[in-house]
Amino acid sequence: MFQLNKVSDKTKARKGLLETDHGSIETPIFMPVGTLGTVKAVNQDDLKNKVKAQIILGNTYHLYLRPGNHIMQDAGGLHSFMGWDKPILTDSGGYQIFSLSDIRELREEGAEFQSHLDGSKHLFTPENVVDTQRVLGSDIMMILDECPPYPAEYDYVKESMGLTHRWAERGRKQFEETEPLYGHQQMQFGIVQGGTFEDLRKESSEFMASLDFEGLAIGGLSVGEPSDLMYEVTDYNTDLLPREKPRYLMGVGTPGNLLQCVALGIDMFDCVMPTRNARNGMLFTRNGTINIRNAKWKNHHKPLDPDFPSDACQRYKMSYVHHLFRNEELLGLELASKHNLTFYLWLMETIREKIEDGTFADWYPGMMEVVERRI
């Protein structure tokens, strides 16, 4: 159940509330990525109470391979397995099949692939990824789609989109004919494809809207195209989507991307960037982005940003976090990961406040400059 509460005057930014049986999600929102049922280097209590994550993402491809559906169902689903009582969104595994595994065959029935772990063969179909996500018990599940690479030719993208549409119909049917396993409701989101071609995006948006999913994702972006092109496609794609459904831009992005794409009408985001970059020492701050491994922080005995509600900022000196990274200490990874996620969630909260009080349009260009600054 999605409720749209406010739309910015001068931009397409929207503020809303998405209700699930595991609690409400305030949008625009960023979803930390917990690939294997753990947001890397962050424990569930901290994720909830310090990072203040409202929803996290799990990867069907990875969780299907390990621990596997049998153990997952015995455990009572992903919430129970990982000890997380707030909402979870799971992807369908499509993206990982194309990026991680050796695809053996992509056919009408589905995608046959070899596991990147042990080479074993598996078939994902539009129906069985619904079944797997029933076993996972995610609050929001995604349909199986084919995500074409960038750049790709018009004819290839059009044909691929056709397959995604036929899979979407089958996935929606499977969703409607099956029931949740653990007593809480699940939603299903469609995925709009069509590459960077406006007519295909229009066709795909209309098709996906016709299947009455609980939400719609913009897929096929953040696959290597320039930022400006991503913004351009997002801009015309959001105009093609029903106003009353939540809109999820998959795999995006930098803090600057989030600000810009909120302005273009996106409600939900996920990306590995805050945690992956954290593990490389890159920290996002309200003054710009730093690399804590840089020697200039070696003798800098102040917190990163004492007023900012993150452990790495308030509690520890930059010289200490630098020291942890220089010595490959695990605590460095934890502090940096928690910090970046806290920053992302703080950014989304601030965005919501600015939309609410009507100042988003004036505020976000300045914030874009800040987050894209390197210090």
Added chain:
Amino acid sequence: MFQLNKVSDKTKARKGLLETDHGSIETPIFMPVGTLGTVKAVNQDDLKNKVKAQIILGNTYHLYLRPGNHIMQDAGGLHSFMGWDKPILTDSGGYQIFSLSDIRELREEGAEFQSHLDGSKHLFTPENVVDTQRVLGSDIMMILDECPPYPAEYDYVKESMGLTHRWAERGRKQFEETEPLYGHQQMQFGIVQGGTFEDLRKESSEFMASLDFEGLAIGGLSVGEPSDLMYEVTDYNTDLLPREKPRYLMGVGTPGNLLQCVALGIDMFDCVMPTRNARNGMLFTRNGTINIRNAKWKNHHKPLDPDFPSDACQRYKMSYVHHLFRNEELLGLELASKHNLTFYLWLMETIREKIEDGTFADWYPGMMEVVERRI
């Protein structure tokens, strides 16, 4: 300031209170090892509030090399650098020189060694390790000693002990002639050597007692000798130590070692075992020791020990912790490390309770059996 509150009737177990400017330490106590200013995989808040560590250990050798004395002093000492406001004990670096570095020359003046990091040359003397520990600002500092390997010949151990004694005199003098740097008091502990030879232990104990250190350590054990021999030496060595000084058995040990050595009159312990073994999946429980990597936990959807106050026990299923280890997820290292340390600190707390209520002697043999059981 050490206060001895109770001594067990049937064993030599003692209960006491060691006061420092960063708070009191209830003994017998276990000190988690924070080699580089971080107890691996555990953040300072959890170390204090969940693990309930009362004192931690830092390694002078490592901290001298990184971040180095200059940065450490600018940071205001180790407490300030790492954000830890409870007591810290630092070793003198002697043990690491002998175990990690290429020693270039061991001479009367001190030990010249090459850094294991970059091969750079350094000299540790009885005086400058006091100075370095002034810079670290530890509540308890240790003297520089030579720790002979096991087995070692009588003549070598006797000669080495002589050097340690001369160094002890010089170290104590340096301690008495210098002042703390950060406004809190520091203590200095001597280290008894003498290998496994009773007459040398006696000579060393009397010598160290004569220098009026604030506490005395038993060094030269836990270097590869059989447990029974360690117990035997500890047993006669504690009889040779002044009753009113705290006694620290360096580098020990397993939960069984702690129980046995408390019974032999030891007040303080440190060991990397709980954290190092945690990172290999070995978890200590009140029912015995398990390896969470073992396939038998794969589909075991209950907490490890639901009544035990540790995250890994109460909050997460064993199947989930197993899954984290199988997938090399950082959260597994955090949960296991916190669990084992919580277990060690719980064990020490229970030991203190049993000494207090006079049941320690009857209780500990049964507990020895439990902690040495593999399940």
